[in-house]
Amino acid sequence: MNWPRALLTDSGGFQMVSLLHLADITEEGVTFQSPVDGKPMLLTPEDSIQIQNKIGADIIMALDDVVKTTTTGPRVEEAMYRTLRWIDRCIAAHSRPHEQNLFGIVQGGLDPQLRDICLEGLVARNLPGYAIGGLAGGEGKDAFWRVVAQCTAGLPEDKPRYVMGIGFPLDIVVCTALGADMYDCVYPTRTARFGSALVSEGVLRLTHAAMATDYRPLDSSCTCMVCKRYTRAYLHTLVTKEAMGSQLVSYHNISHMMQLSRNLHSSILEGRFPEFVQSFLQKQFPKGDVPDWVCNAMDVAGIDISMCRIPQSA
Amino acid sequence: MEFTVRACSGHGRVGSLRLASGLEFETPSLLMITRRGLPVVIPPEMLMDLHPDSRACQFTPMHFLEDPLAAVVAKAGGVHKLASLTGFAMVAVARDSLGNEIAGEEASNLGASFETSSGRRIVGLEKYMEVVNACKPDLWVSLPDEVPHWVPEKRNRESVDHTSQWLDHCLSLQHAEHGNRCLGVVVGAGSLEERARSAEQAATRNVAGFSLAGFGLGEDVAQRGFHLEVAIAKLPNDKLRHVCGLGSPEEVLQAVGAGIDLLDSTYPYMLTKECLAMTFPLKMEVPLRNADRDMQPTPDHGVASGFSLAKVNLRSATYGIDETPLVTGCKCYTCKRHTKVYINQLLNSNETLAQTLLEIHNTYHYLEFFKAIRESIKADKFHEFRTWFTSQRVFGMTYDVSESFVA
Numbered sequence: 001m002n003w004p005r006a007l008l009t010d011s012g013g014f015q016m017v018s019l020l021h022l023a024d025i026t027e028e029g030v031t032f033q034s035p036v037d038g039k040p041m042l043l044t045p046e047d048s049i050q051i052q053n054k055i056g057a058d059i060i061m062a063l064d065d066v067v068k069t070t071t072t073g074p075r076v077e078e079a080m081y082r083t084l085r086w087i088d089r090c091i092a093a094h095s096r097p098h099e100q101n102l103f104g105i106v107q108g109g110l111d112p113q114l115r116d117i118c119l120e121g122l123v124a125r126n127l128p129g130y131a132i133g134g135l136a137g138g139e140g141k142d143a144f145w146r147v148v149a150q151c152t153a154g155l156p157e158d159k160p161r162y163v164m165g166i167g168f169p170l171d172i173v174v175c176t177a178l179g180a181d182m183y184d185c186v187y188p189t190r191t192a193r194f195g196s197a198l199v200s201e202g203v204l205r206l207t208h209a210a211m212a213t214d215y216r217p218l219d220s221s222c223t224c225m226v227c228k229r230y231t232r233a234y235l236h237t238l239v240t241k242e243a244m245g246s247q248l249v250s251y252h253n254i255s256h257m258m259q260l261s262r263n264l265h266s267s268i269l270e271g272r273f274p275e276f277v278q279s280f281l282q283k284q285f286p287k288g289d290v291p292d293w294v295c296n297a298m299d300v301a302g303i304d305i306s307m308c309r310i311p312q313s314a
Numbered sequence: 315m316e317f318t319v320r321a322c323s324g325h326g327r328v329g330s331l332r333l334a335s336g337l338e339f340e341t342p343s344l345l346m347i348t349r350r351g352l353p354v355v356i357p358p359e360m361l362m363d364l365h366p367d368s369r370a371c372q373f374t375p376m377h378f379l380e381d382p383l384a385a386v387v388a389k390a391g392g393v394h395k396l397a398s399l400t401g402f403a404m405v406a407v408a409r410d411s412l413g414n415e416i417a418g419e420e421a422s423n424l425g426a427s428f429e430t431s432s433g434r435r436i437v438g439l440e441k442y443m444e445v446v447n448a449c450k451p452d453l454w455v456s457l458p459d460e461v462p463h464w465v466p467e468k469r470n471r472e473s474v475d476h477t478s479q480w481l482d483h484c485l486s487l488q489h490a491e492h493g494n495r496c497l498g499v500v501v502g503a504g505s506l507e508e509r510a511r512s513a514e515q516a517a518t519r520n521v522a523g524f525s526l527a528g529f530g531l532g533e534d535v536a537q538r539g540f541h542l543e544v545a546i547a548k549l550p551n552d553k554l555r556h557v558c559g560l561g562s563p564e565e566v567l568q569a570v571g572a573g574i575d576l577l578d579s580t581y582p583y584m585l586t587k588e589c590l591a592m593t594f595p596l597k598m599e600v601p602l603r604n605a606d607r608d609m610q611p612t613p614d615h616g617v618a619s620g621f622s623l624a625k626v627n628l629r630s631a632t633y634g635i636d637e638t639p640l641v642t643g644c645k646c647y648t649c650k651r652h653t654k655v656y657i658n659q660l661l662n663s664n665e666t667l668a669q670t671l672l673e674i675h676n677t678y679h680y681l682e683f684f685k686a687i688r689e690s691i692k693a694d695k696f697h698e699f700r701t702w703f704t705s706q707r708v709f710g711m712t713y714d715v716s717e718s719f720v721a
Contacts, residue, residue, distance in 0.1 A: 003653045212382075225359050229398035231390065234453060237350060237382040241431070243666065244352045251357075 003021075007057035008184075011048045013064045013105070014165070023252060027066060027082065045089040049102075053095050060132065062090040064105040069139035076109035083107045084121040091125065105133035106151050110143045117190040119154035132180070141293040145174060149300050152179035169260055171196065173280055174294055176263030176264050177273075177301035188257050192249035195239035198256040200283045204232070206249065211236035224255035274303045281308040288312070315453075315495060315522055317554050317575075323696035325546070325573040328688050331554065333452045334493055337369060337403055341554075342570045342691075344684045345372040345405050345578035346677060347412065351397035352383070354412075355669045356677065358398060360647065365672060365681045366646040370403040372578035374410040375445040375454075381431045384448040392450030405555075406446055406454035409527065409558045410500075421476060426459045439480055442489035455497045455525040455556070456484040462531040463504035470503045477501045477527075478515040483521065497556050498523040506544050513548035523554025526574070527681055530559025535568070539546055542572035547559075563594070563683060564707075567700045582676035585625060586669055589661050591640040591654075592679040596686045598702045604614055624707055626654070628672070635660040647671075648676035 012030075012155040029044030045063040052060040063086055065079040086105050094102050104122040108114030122130060132151045135144055140260055148163060155161050160181045166172060167185020175183070188198060195207040199219040205211075216236070217227040226235075226248050238245030267276035277298070288311040298305045320340075321328040328342040348371050348684060352358055361368055378387050382396075390396035393404050410429060421427065421598025425438035442457045459476035481498045488496060488672060498516040516524055526545055529538055542557075549555060554576060560569050561579030585592055626633070626640065639649035640657070648657075648671040660668035690699035 001656065212386070228356070233386050234382060234390070234396055237386070238352070241381075242349055242352070243669075244349070244358075245353055247357060248356075 005168045006059075007055075008059040009052045009055050009057040009061065010164075011052065011061040012043050013048075013061070027085075044082075045086045046093040049090050049093040050095075053100065056096075057100065058199075059101045059103055059129065062087050062102060062104050064107055064133055066107065066134055067109060069110060069134060069137040069143075071109065075253065076111060077114055078160040080108045080118050081113045084118065087122065087125060087127075092126075092189060101128040103127060103129040105131040105164070106155075107134045107295060110139060110147060110259055112146075112150055115147060115150055116154065119151060127159075129162065130155050131162040131164050133164050134236050135163065136185075141291065142296070144171075145178065145293055145297040145300075148175050149178045149297065160213075167257075169257070169280075170284060170294065173228075173258065173264070173277060174301075177277060177298060177303055180299075186254035186295070188262050191293045192253045193246045195245070195249070197235075197249050198253045202284055206232065206236050206239045208236075211287070218252050219256065220247075222252065222256060222259065224252050226252040277303050278308055281305055282312060286312040315493065317552065319460065319552065321440045321692045321694075323465045323691040323694045324571060324688075326570050326691050326696045327556075327575070328691045329575055331575070333368050333403055335403075335452060335453070337401070339367075339370060339403065341575040342566075342684060342686055343367070343576055344681055345403075345407075345576060346395070347371075347583055348373045348580060349412065349578055350377045351399070351404075353673075355567040355586070355666070355673045355690070357670070358527075359627075360533065360674070361399070362401065364647065365603050365678045367685065368677065369401070370405065371399065373403050373451070375406050375408060375442060375449065376410055376428045376437065376491075378428050378449060379432075379437065379441065380429050385444070394450070403435060403452045405556075405576070405578070406449060406451040407525070407556075407558050408442075408455055408458055408651055409460065412580055412583070415638045420603045421459050421473070421639070423476065423479075424581065425457065425716060426476070434621065439483045439487065443484055444574065445485070446484075447489045447492070450492060450695075453495050453497055453522060453554075455527075456499050456521075458501060458525075458527045460499075460501055460527045461503050462528065463533045463537070464677035465503060470508050473501050473503065474512040474515075475510050477512060477698040481516060481519055482519075485521070494516045494520065494522045496521045497554065500524055500526050500545050500546065500549075501528050501542065506540060509541050509544050510548055513545040517549050521553070523556065523575075524549050525556040525558060527558055529557060530565070535598065536668070539568060539572065541680070542569065542574070544715050546573045555602075564704060566683075567687070567703060570691075571700060574673070579680065582680045583673060583677050585706050586673045588627075589629045589668070589672070590625040590627055591657075591672055592624070593626050594683075594703075595706065596679075596682055598699060627653060628657045628668070629661050640672075640675050644679065646675045648675040648678075663684045667717055 029042050032041045032043065034041045047061040048279060065086065067076055067080040085104065090102060104125060104127045106115065106118050106122060107116045132148060135147060152161055161179060162182035163175050163180045165177060166183045167187035172183055195205065197204040197206055197218045200221055204218060211232045214232040216232055218232060219227055229246060235245065235248060239249060254277045263276060267273045285308065288309045290305065290308050295305065315334050316332040317329055319327045319329045331339045331341055346353060346368065351373050353361060378384050387393055387396050394400045396404065422436065426438045427434050428437050439457055446454050457480045459473040461473045477499050485496060498519050498521040500512045500516050502512045546555065554624060555574050556576040557569050557574045558578060560566065560577060561581040566577055582592065633654040636654040639653055641649055652671060657668055657671055690696045
């Protein structure tokens with residue numbers, strides 16, 4: 001790749017959930033039907049770690065037994081315990097522990113007791129970092145933030161916490177307030193390909209007819225190459241019609257997310273994180289209609305957002 | 315705008331073109347393809363540094379009829395500002411090399427039919443010039459009534475008449491402050507007499523140069539040569555000549571050999587779409603054997619392994635372990651950073667980055683080809699260069715010049 005910066009590889013575990021109709025999960029590993037030729041493929045924890053060792057990323061993920069967040073019943077418990085057994089197999093198979101950081105993934109669905117057991121088990125293995133998995137799969141926001149809060153409270157203070165599959169700016173701000181550090185998501189680039197740009201006020205749908213005569217840049221506060229050079233009116237004609245439209249909006253959306261990360265980071269360092277959160281929420285919810293789940297989460301996080309619930313004057 | 319012929323080799327010539335904006339080019343020159351003003355897959359901010367000569371683009375006014383509207387371009391201050399390509403030459407060519415099919419349909423006195431984002435429609439003079447004036451191109455071709463060589467005589471005559479009338483009409487509608495930037499179209503399709511007549515008429519107009527149309531539509535290669543010759547013989551020597559529809563290396567060589575100065579070509583992009591990298595040698599001194607791999611051509615001409623001296627099929631499994639760049643020694647962004655194995659991997663994972671990397675290389679390589687052409691003209695060795703190039707394309711087998719090039 002000729003990429004001199006940090007790299008993280010996933011284990012292949014997520015495909016278990018997204019391709020579930022192809023998978024057969026046993027104690028040994030996961031059997032997929034290869035999307036290329038239909039032949040059965042078995043992925044064991046050992047296989048996953050070996051492949052990740054060869055790819056050589058800085059952070060590698062354990063193979064976990066992932067279930068859909070909407071699953072209920074004994075399958076959730078089975079998956080959590082199996083994840084703990086598999087982490088030991090991953091640790092044993094890891095041949096480059098001094099060069100590559102193996103992160104464990106906390107599972108347990110939406111059940112606080114299962115999550116607790118998993119947290120305890122993973123923390124005891126003294127891994128270099130931890131992911132909070134099994135979320136971002138269609139669960140309600142109220143359940144989502146509570147699981148994140150429980151996990152960040154139970155994970156060591158001095159190790160990274162990575163919430164997998166999170167990418168909406170609002171979700172990232174909330175999870176950061178609750179003590180998480182890392183996120184990954186296809187959302188910024190996927191939404192770009194469908195013609196939506198991420199801006200401070202929320203999401204700008206470039207396909208909307210009104211964009212045809214809007215000569216402003218995507219986001220007035222963005223300094224990326226796209227915002228410096230192109231107008232909404234022009235991008236409106238490119239999105240969903242030219243590959244370049246996807247490229248340019250993807251570029252902006254990624255810049256936007258990186259700027260958000262920088263802002264979160266520097267506002268915390270400079271002791272003005274609550275102010276940043278307040279200003280973020282006021283831009284996203286000028287009518288003061290901050291969702292309840294955000295308010296509850298900020299309560300637990302200790303951030304006062306009462307002023308964000310008052311409508312902004314025009 | 316100033317155009318000066320600097321060197322000749324046969325009818326081929328090297329010229330220096332200085333645009334009103336101050337940009338200078340050496341011709342023969344390649345115009346890179348754009349859609350709605352931007353390159354198809356190359357990030358616009360990478361275009362400036364892609365190659366020392368990557369400064370000139372073609373664009374199609376028909377992309378600015380609705381979507382975006384000419385008004386949007388005008389509000390931006392022209393196509394350079396709209397697409398943020400200030401510092402580039404933007405040349406308006408009516409024929410859309412990527413999408414348009416010239417069918418020889420009936421045209422009225424008011425306009426010809428073109429492919430647009432809302433389907434095929436007649437584009438009239440007023441509309442065409444509204445778009446051209448809004449775009450403020452560095453050079454623009456007059457509205458053509460372009461027909462293929464198989465149309466009946468009557469239709470062909472009509473296309474010559476239309477084209478000539480429309481040239482005058484376009485000139486009367488051009489914005490005076492933009493100066494003399496028109497390339498008058500010359501048509502004539504299947505008849506050498508009509509071709510000569512069209513050229514004679516255009517030659518008397520007050521234009522910056524000429525655009526030869528009606529080529530690249532399946533015509534016989536030798537016939538094409540006669541048409542180019544006949545048309546150019548009627549055109550003043552000291553004005554620019556552009557041709558549209560000719561883009562492959564052999565077509566470029568034929569056109570340059572006849573005296574053409576500017577070409578827009580989709581050849582690099584056509585290769586990219588087929589996952590091919592352009593690899594033909596550019597220097598007469600390089601031996602026929604591939605310097606990279608020292609391989610003899612196989613009896614199947616490398617079809618199984620995707621190997622050929624001219625193109626490399628990056629999808630082939632052969633490249634799954636080939637850690638060399640697309641062309642060893644190539645100084646393009648792609649070859650300086652990446653290997654065949656990486657691009658092979660990207661293609662097999664259906665990643666669009668593969669197209670971007672390939673297009674960057676293919677464009678660079680083609681610009682180098684044009685540079686080699688200019689060097690050969692300056693050394694008065696164009697004919698030798700053309701003969702060498704066309705012969706090495708088929709592994710030293712005798713190459714019959716009358717065969718059309720098949721990509």
